[in-house]
Amino acid sequence: xxxxxxxxxxxxxxAFIQRxxxxxxxxxxxxxxxxxxxxxxxxxxxxxxxxxxxxxxxGETGLGKSTLMDTLFNTKFEGEPATHxxxxxxxxxxxxxxxxxxxxxxxxIVSTVGFGDxxxxxxxxxxxxxxxDAQFEAYLQEELKIRRVxxxxxxxxxxxxxxxxxxxxxxxKSLDLVTMKKLDSKVNIIPIIAKSDAISKSELTKFKxxxxxxxxxxxxxxxxxxxxxxxVAEINGTMNAHLPFAVIGSTEELKIGNKMMKARQYPWxxxxxxxxxxxxxxxxxxxxxxxxxxxxxEQTHSRHYELYRRCKLEEMGFKDTDPDSKPFSLQExxxxxxxxxxxxxxxxxxxxxxxxVQRVKEKEAELKEAxxxxxxxxxxxxxxxxxxxxxxxxxxxxxxxxxxxFKQRKTAAELLxxxxxxxxxxxxxxxxxxxxxxxxxxxx
Amino acid sequence: MFCFPAMGxxxxxxLGPMDPMRRSPSPCPSRPSSPxxxxxEMLGYVGIEAVLDQLxxxxxxxxFEFNIxxxGQSGLGKSTMVNTLFKSKMWKxxxxxxxxxxxxxxxxxxxxxxxxxxxxxxxxxVTDTPGFGDxxxxxxxxxPILGYISEQYERYxxxxxxxxxxxxxxxxxxxxxxxxxxxxxxxxxxxDIEFLxxxxxxxxxxxxxxxxxxxxxxxxxTFRRRIQHNLRTHCIEVYPQKCFDEDINDRILNSKIRDRxxxxxxxxxxxxxxxxxxxxxRKTKWGIIEVENLAHCEFPLLRDLLIxxxxxxxxxxxxxxxxxxxxxxxxNESHLxxxxxxxxxxxxxxxxxLATPQPSKVHQQAQEDSEDGDEY
Numbered sequence: 138x139x140x141x142x143x144x145x146x147x148x149x150x151x152a153f154i155q156r157x158x159x160x161x162x163x164x165x166x167x168x169x170x171x172x173x174x175x176x177x178x179x180x181x182x183x184x185x186x187x188x189x190x191x192x193x194x195x196g197e198t199g200l201g202k203s204t205l206m207d208t209l210f211n212t213k214f215e216g217e218p219a220t221h222x223x224x225x226x227x228x229x230x231x232x233x234x235x236x237x238x239x240x241x242x243x244x245x246i247v248s249t250v251g252f253g254d255x256x257x258x259x260x261x262x263x264x265x266x267x268x269x270d271a272q273f274e275a276y277l278q279e280e281l282k283i284r285r286v287x288x289x290x291x292x293x294x295x296x297x298x299x300x301x302x303x304x305x306x307x308x309x310k311s312l313d314l315v316t317m318k319k320l321d322s323k324v325n326i327i328p329i330i331a332k333s334d335a336i337s338k339s340e341l342t343k344f345k346x347x348x349x350x351x352x353x354x355x356x357x358x359x360x361x362x363x364x365x366x367x368x369v370a371e372i373n374g375t376m377n378a379h380l381p382f383a384v385i386g387s388t389e390e391l392k393i394g395n396k397m398m399k400a401r402q403y404p405w406x407x408x409x410x411x412x413x414x415x416x417x418x419x420x421x422x423x424x425x426x427x428x429x430x431x432x433x434x435e436q437t438h439s440r441h442y443e444l445y446r447r448c449k450l451e452e453m454g455f456k457d458t459d460p461d462s463k464p465f466s467l468q469e470x471x472x473x474x475x476x477x478x479x480x481x482x483x484x485x486x487x488x489x490x491x492x493x494v495q496r497v498k499e500k501e502a503e504l505k506e507a508x509x510x511x512x513x514x515x516x517x518x519x520x521x522x523x524x525x526x527x528x529x530x531x532x533x534x535x536x537x538x539x540x541x542x543f544k545q546r547k548t549a550a551e552l553l554x555x556x557x558x559x560x561x562x563x564x565x566x567x568x569x570x571x572x573x574x575x576x577x578x579x580x581x
Numbered sequence: 582m583f584c585f586p587a588m589g590x591x592x593x594x595x596l597g598p599m600d601p602m603r604r605s606p607s608p609c610p611s612r613p614s615s616p617x618x619x620x621x622e623m624l625g626y627v628g629i630e631a632v633l634d635q636l637x638x639x640x641x642x643x644x645f646e647f648n649i650x651x652x653g654q655s656g657l658g659k660s661t662m663v664n665t666l667f668k669s670k671m672w673k674x675x676x677x678x679x680x681x682x683x684x685x686x687x688x689x690x691x692x693x694x695x696x697x698x699x700x701x702x703x704x705x706x707v708t709d710t711p712g713f714g715d716x717x718x719x720x721x722x723x724x725p726i727l728g729y730i731s732e733q734y735e736r737y738x739x740x741x742x743x744x745x746x747x748x749x750x751x752x753x754x755x756x757x758x759x760x761x762x763x764x765x766x767x768x769x770x771x772x773d774i775e776f777l778x779x780x781x782x783x784x785x786x787x788x789x790x791x792x793x794x795x796x797x798x799x800x801x802x803t804f805r806r807r808i809q810h811n812l813r814t815h816c817i818e819v820y821p822q823k824c825f826d827e828d829i830n831d832r833i834l835n836s837k838i839r840d841r842x843x844x845x846x847x848x849x850x851x852x853x854x855x856x857x858x859x860x861x862x863r864k865t866k867w868g869i870i871e872v873e874n875l876a877h878c879e880f881p882l883l884r885d886l887l888i889x890x891x892x893x894x895x896x897x898x899x900x901x902x903x904x905x906x907x908x909x910x911x912x913n914e915s916h917l918x919x920x921x922x923x924x925x926x927x928x929x930x931x932x933x934x935l936a937t938p939q940p941s942k943v944h945q946q947a948q949e950d951s952e953d954g955d956e957y
Contacts, residue, residue, distance in 0.1 A: 164694040168668040171889040173699040175645050176637045178893035183636055185827075188629075211625040234620040240630040283912045288901050368638060427628040431635035439748045450744045 189243040189292050190430060191272075193324065195265060195316065196301025197253035198223075200331040205299075205386035206246050208399060208410060209422055210235065213388065214246065223251025226264045245293065253312060262316040269295055269323045273445040280446075294442060296433045297360070297425060298324040301331040302381060306340045308347045317357045323441055325360035325433055327425070328352070333383035333416055334401060334408045341383055348381055362424055363432050376424050382417035385410055644695075644702035646752045647892060648733075650784075651707065652726060652776070653761025654714040657791035662759070662848035663707050665861060665872060666884055667696060670850075671707055687712045687725045708755065714772055723776045730755050730784050734907040754904060756895045757820070757887060758784045761791040762843060766804050769811040777817045783903055785820040785895050787886070788812075793845035793878055794863060794870050801845045808843055819843075821891065825898060838886060844879040847872055 194202040198219050207213055214233060230247040247268070252261055272294045279290050300317060302309065320326055328348065330336070336344060352359060359380065362373035387410050391400045399410040410418050425433075651659040663671045671692060693706045708729070713722060733754045740750045758780060762773060769777075780786050788808070793801060812819060819842060821835040849863045849872045861872045872880045887895070 162694060164667075164669040164671070164696055166668050166696055166698060170666075170668050170696070170698060171884065172645075172647075172696075172703050172892060173701045174889050175701055175703070175892060176640045178890070179640050180633050180636055182893055182897065184633065188632060209627070210621075211623045211627050212621045214621070235623060235627075235629060236620065237623065237627060237629045240633065242629050242632075284909055285905070288897075366638060366642060422628065427631040428635070430629075430632045431639055435639070443746070447744050 184239055184241075186288075187241040187243060188430075189245070190434070191245040191247065191293060191295050191297075193228075193247045193265075193269070193295045193298040194301065195249050195252060195298060195320075196331060197303060198251060200301040200303060201386045202248050202299075202301055202331075204388060205301075205331070205384060206248075207388045208386040208418070209425070210244065219250045221251075221254045223254055225255065226250070226252050226261045228264060228268045243291070247295065258312050261312060262319045265316070266319055266323065269320070270445065273323075273442055274449070276442065277446055277449060294437055295324050296430075296437045298326045300326055300328045302328055302348065304330055304332050304335045304344075306336050306344050308344075309351050314351065314355055314357070317352070317359075318355060321358040322444065325436055325441070326357075327360050327421075328381035329417075329421060330381055330383040332385065334385050334403075336383070345379075345381060345383070360433070360436070362429055369428055372428065373424075376420055379417060379420055382421045382424075384418045384421055385416045386418070641700055641702075643749065644704060646704045646706075647896070648706040648708070648753060648755050648757075649887070650710070650726075650730075650755045650758045651761065652710045652713055652758060652780075653791060654763060655711055657761040657763060658848045659709060659759075659761055659791075661850055662761075662789075662791075662846065663709075664850045665848045665880065666887065667694075667705060669694070669696065671705075687722055689725060689729050706753065719772055722772075723779055727779060727783065730758075731907065734904055735911070737904065738908055738911060752896075754899055755784050756892075756899045758786050759887075760786055760788045762788055762808065764790055764792050764795050764804070764845075766796055766800050768804075768807040774811065774815050774817070777812070777819070778815055781817050781819055783907070785822075785898055785903070786817075787820050787883070788843040789883060790843050790845040792847065794847045794865075796845065805841075805843060805845070820895065820898075822898070825902070838882075841879065841882060844883045844886075846880045846883055847878040848880070 192206070194206065196202050198221055203214065203216055203218070212233075212235070214231065216229070216231065219229075227250045228247050229250050230245060232243060232245045235242045235244055249265060255261065276290070276292065276294055279285055279287060298320060300313070300320075302313060317326055317328070330341075330344065330348075333341065362369075362377050364370040364374050364377070385401065385408055387399050387401045387408075389399065389401070390397045391402055391407060392398075393400060393407060393409060401408045401410070409415050413419050649663075651663060653659050660671070671694060687710060689708055689710055691706055691708045693704065695702060695704050697703070710726060713726070716722065737750060737752065737754055740746060760773070760777060760780070762769065777786060777788065790796070790801065790804060790808075796804060811817075818824070821838055823835075823839070826832040826835055847863060847870055849861050849870070851861070851864075852859050853862050853864050853869050855862065855869055855871060860869075860874075863870045863872075871877050875881055
């Protein structure tokens with residue numbers, strides 16, 4: 138194995154006396170060195186690179202997904218509400234650039250369109266799973282490239298999936314259970330009860346308990362807010378107990394007391410979105426954005442993406458177990474892929490060549506046609522000319538004959554005239570009379 | 582081209598009058614919004630900037646790693662310099678006893694320590710190269726060093742291509758290599774030029790003039806200019822590399838640094854009393870050379886560059902540029918046929934240190950990086 142041979146040769150020349158890493162001791166510092174600015178350096182770099190966050194909203198049509206996104210991010214994202222007549226489940230994705238003080242966030246919101254509207258909902262979860270897998274695949278392809286630009290790659294993997302549960306007050310629908318079960322190993326699921334102003338407080342507690350128990354009994358793993366870091370362990374722990382969050386979304390602002398607040402007004406009262414006694418919206422915003430955004434991204438990368446990558450690589454035929462085969466299988470697969478690629482190229486070349494030959498043939502045929510036509514035309518014209526020529530020759534012959542005839546008559550007439558002048562003048566008189574009577578001959 | 586984003590330095594450190602490292606953080610991200618992603622106005626406070634604190638907490642919990650290598654002939658004060666940089670006894674200053682024979686071959690020594698300051702844990706690995714350039718025939722004395730650097734890249738690569746890989750791959754790649762130039766006062770020697778040419782293509786190199794207390798200020802300046810001229814003539818790009826400057830702020834800051842490279846440094850780990858203050862310095866009959874005094878030597882500049890402002894940048898360039906270059910070469914070399922423009926064709930096996938391509942090829946590679954589209 139190359140690495141072993143490498144270190145072997147280096148050890149022969151005495152390169153490593155101490156191996157780094159094992160048993161490193163902590164050394165006290167005698168003064169201020171200055172690397173406590175490291176977190177700041179890191180943060181500054183990240184700020185200038187910008188962050189990206191991708192949210193997937195899964196839920197039936199009309200549960201208020203777009204409104205909740207608008208409320209969460211305090212802005213109006215464009216988009217019209219979907220109809221109920223979609224033939225299948227589709228995903229609509231939009232990316233926005235948000236800026237707050239010096240932090241730039243590239244936010245992508247993906248929404249399901251037509252989820253739960255069909256009569257047969259067996260395949261409803263498939264487009265969603267395929268979409269999530271496609272994002273993982275794109276990242277994996279970029280990572281496997283030989284020449285890659287990972288650090289400026291726009292990460293489109295879904296970091297959080299908000300699953301909207303309809304506020305029936307009873308239990309989860311079977312569609313919800315099936316979909317969540319399919320998604321829990323691919324994405325961080327945060328279930329929320331949508332339009333929760335339709336449920337009363339006591340019903341809500343029972344509903345939440347029912348949902349949690351159903352999720353547990355079906356083995357659905359929803360995202361748990363991390364409790365291993367002391368600074369956020371407490372708040373995350375309490376929030377974990379409040380899952381699923383019962384939220385209300387609203388972009389309308391109403392005057393309550395002397396402040397403008399986001400609220401929904403009913404004849405029997407006003408529901409305030411940011412009032413924790415009314416709904417869990419504030420908790421959702423805290424957890425999703427202000428406390429755990431980075432953790433969501435990390436879980437997506439280190440858990441879900443790694444799982445996908447492992448499965449995909451095993452599918453492609455990689456093995457880790459045999460250390461000898463490690464570099465080879467990578468090379469082998471690259472070789473195989475390269476051959477495949479070459480094969481494709483060759484095929485394309487063949488195709489192009491075929492097409493070229495075909496085109497040439499067609500053109501040749503066309504040209505031959507044109508040539509034939511031209512020949513025909515030439516022949517026709519030639520024939521025409523010959524006909525004309527013949528006609529003209531005939532006419533000429535006629536004319537010649539006439540001229541000859543005329544000449545003969547002329548000589549005959551002259552002969553007669555000379556004979557007549559000898560015979561007497563009466564003939565001439567006669568002839569003169571004839572001449573006079575014959576208008577044609579009176580030309581002199 | 583691998584572009585580098587702008588860097589800000591919000592940490593206020595007490596420095597002398599010349600403070601080239603300080604700059605104001607850039608107010609807006611340097612990525613413009615494309616027409617596909619319309620910028621959205623937020624009508625109220627959402628709390629996105631809390632993600633910065635989350636990042637900080639995560640980083641502090643995970644700790645940082647930094648690997649530095651010091652290269653130079655014996656007696657140039659490498660170990661002392663490391664001790665001075667990190668204000669601790671990384672290792673005893675190596676003093677060759679009279680009885681010990683000089684090492685016949687170049688041996689690399691690595692030492693790892695964990696140092697902590699204000700809650701920030703740093704795992705520091707220092708690799709020393711005693712015996713470099715000490716032999717009569719120094720031909721190919723850079724091979725073990727290049728081999729060591731490549732071995733670290735190889736280790737990282739092997740970890741990265743595993744199927745079940747660790748959450749955090751231990752980073753042993755050399756982030757920065759400090760090259761000690763002996764204070765001859767003339768210009769770079771052929772050994773220096775050879776070594777620097779090969780090394781700055783695989784790792785970030787920061788050359789320093791060692792034992793600068795033997796040169797006067799004017800001599801230092803002339804020496805520095807000559808070295809800069811030498812570097813330019815031989816197309817040696819030392820850190821901070823000009824091609825990685827992202828925007829105008831970066832360029833201004835880095836040009837100031839580039840103007841002063843190589844720094845003339847003096848290392849000392851003993852403290853003396855000067856004007857009632859306890860300072861690190863070297864005591865001589867004609868005075869005490871204060872290490873942290875900018876008028877005496879440029880050690881503070883080196884320390885600020887390496888630790889206080891550009892540490893993260895060093896790591897990023899190592900990860901995004903040098904490691905990626907190594908990876909490209911390594912993944913290409915099994916293919917014996919030339920692939921086309923931009924693919925480096927290395928015929929030899931990876932058993933020895935990877936032959937670094939000629940400078941023209943590297944620049945070609947860099948150019949084609951920006952031109953190549955989606956290349957399999």
